[in-house]
Amino acid sequence: MEIERPPQPPPVAAAVAAAAAISMVLGDDDLLREILVRLGLPTSLLRAALVCRRWLRHASDPAFLRRFRDLHPPRLLGAYLSTSAGPAPRLRFLPIRPVPELAAAARRAGSFFDAFKGSSAAVYDSRGGRLLVTTFDDRHDSTHQVCRPLSPGGDTTVVPPPPPPPPIQLNNDEECLIYHYGEFLRDDGDGRSYFCVVMGFSELQTTVYLYELHDINWVVKASAAAQLALLPPKSRVMLFDSANFYMLSTTNRILVCDFPSSSISVMELPNGVENKPGGCIMLSRGGSSGIFLIYVKESQLLIFHHRMGANDPGSWSLVDSVSLRQVCANLDTARWPSVDGPSAGVKLCAVGDNAEFVLLEIFGTIVFLDITSRQAEKVYELTPEDKELVSVRPLMLIWPPVFPQLKDAYYDQKERCEAQSTA
Template sequence: MLYVNLFLGGCCCFRFDPVPNSVCVDGKRLRQSAMPVDPVSKVLDDDNLLIEILLLIGYPTTLICASLVCKRWFCHASDPAFLCRFRKLHPPCLLGVYFKTRANRSRFVPMLPQPPENNAVISRASSSLDAHKLILDECNGIIFTKTFNNCDEEPRSIHIVLNPLCPARGMVIVPPFPCYGRQDGYFYKFCQLLFEEEGDGLSYLCVRGELSNDGRKSTVYVYMLQDGVWCFHTSATTQLPCRPQILNPLLVDNKIYMTATQSEILVLDLTASSFSTFQVPQGLVIGYKRTMLSRAYDNSGVYLIHLNGLQLCIWLRTGDNWLLVDTIYLREMYAKLRMPDHTNWVWINQVGVNAEFVFLRMGRCLVYVGIKCRKLCKVYEMTSEDRWLGRVHPCMMIWPPTFHALKDGPAGFVFWPLGDVIVFCFCVVALEAYMKHL
């Protein structure tokens, strides 16, 4: 009853005069009998208005709760067109970061402050680590780890923990990378696990790069995981004008982007098994830990993030053209942190999807830079026990949300524990949020 009273009390302030045009006598309005208008029904029975209210929720976790009210609300909340609008208004937030400071050890540090709505998912993200797991990569809540000192499993096996934010999906074990012998005159360059989402699942690629001893020829081998076995997929060789720089391989729309030279990016088309190159923006020089690539959220292009001193430049390539999206000058933002001056020792550690944020290593500190919000804050400072600060792996709120399966019930309602509480609490919050935006 408490939630009912809160709900009805909150709605009272939204009531309108049911007889706005009644005649006045001596400055007083005549009372006429009329059926009162129920403001709750007037709002919640209007599908268009209800959708606008749902858009104001702000958190995927609360959106899932709203979908439990009834089948009608579930259909609105899970509709792909609605979710597309929701994401534009409320992009998935950064929950925290995984990184390594000692051999075979990873840790999780939450990004603070966080709203109470994210407490549960942050707890699950943190609990996915143990003393023998090393984070290798993370994508949309899916954590790739490497397990050591476990006699029951292959020592070099890579564990894919499918969504610690959604434990029901379980865990998949990926076998060790395929064995291979290097070509004469070549040396090993890199071997990396790449993946992309396909519907409700993932496809896994093992990409191995080799470079000729003179640095003028590069060969890339690609293996695909099929039924738990690595199968050779394709390979390609290309000539390079000089020894390439190190740039993070990036898989976007069946193409792998890599570095070629200080002014060119190499693209391996997995469909055609062929290489191509394109120039970076004029005047830009690719540098080690100064340049990184990031994919656009909808795979419509590739971002290039370049650090020049304390200036960040973000470029977007769509088609054959580069567009300078943003330029951020960090010196003034950095001065507000009141940290020891390490501005001469700064490099890029990691970038986010859609170039939404950048993590910088500044001396012994890990620093977060929000591109759109122009926010710079210290995330972590190395202690005397830390040996190094490894590559950062951001942990993002999963998207799209994982909705519960509908359960049978009369009038389209979902029978769920504490369902009445969810209904009334949500209605109060939703209506308040809606009125604030009027």
């Protein structure tokens, strides 16, 4: 017995019905925004903006971008690893948790320093998709640059070196003065601007100057001084946010310089935390909520938060504790010695904002740890040729995305082609 089948609509009619259904969804601005906000990657937003003027308007709307960032925090693309191999530091890019959609961006980041062949390069800071780089030629002459490795042209802007130390009045001729520098990129810089913090330490006073680069000129933005006898840090445990500068001193205290009020104070470390040699402490920006302190103690990664307030100095609270033994169980750790004990070979190399991730060196292996998901990934294994690890600098995807400045003729042509294809 032959089963009678319902008649199928003509192919043209089916295509028209499908187009009408799609138009009903994508023609609704509310539904379109819900679709766009789920794309997940800024690069996907850029491609969506090429569809038409309406999509560009939604994708580039500031309120939409704030919501997109809340749902999809800025993504780590990889890290630049610097080692002391040979007569000059060796710099390479290590992709982290690569996805096919970002393969082109990872290749661009990896090949960026090919243009610096013949000179050694050091990355002093990284914010978003920008790097603060100093290169040295054979004569040891240095050039300072702010770079955007992910831009199509690999934009590089030469900037002046940090300013000379300011004159600081000493109490007597026998008093010793030590200067210490910290260089930091702006969160929302124009591609050239960055900050330089210059600290002067004497036996009786600590003085801090904040300089900002404007139109290739250094401008003093603020300064502060206090009768604090602190020693400069032995390692670069520093942090700079929109208003405050933090520096971990060798006295197990954090110097806090509030530039808006031109004041300097001292913050005690959390209970049980000690600034021991070996890179066991790093600080992380927490936005308006304060700062985070990440501390490695044997096989535990401890995360503390210090909430800042105008009338409440705040206090440290332990917000997370991660067992390195457990999170690294999926890695090939058979040859690693025990991570317990005072001689544990675990070093903090870099941390993300809001303590979202850390990059660690564990017995010669560079490990990326997503703190939120508790997922660890082996990124690189140091070789004898690498000699010694110098630095690890994360590279984030550019945020907010830079939408193309397309002319009306582009969209006019696109709309004409679409109209002809549906005619």
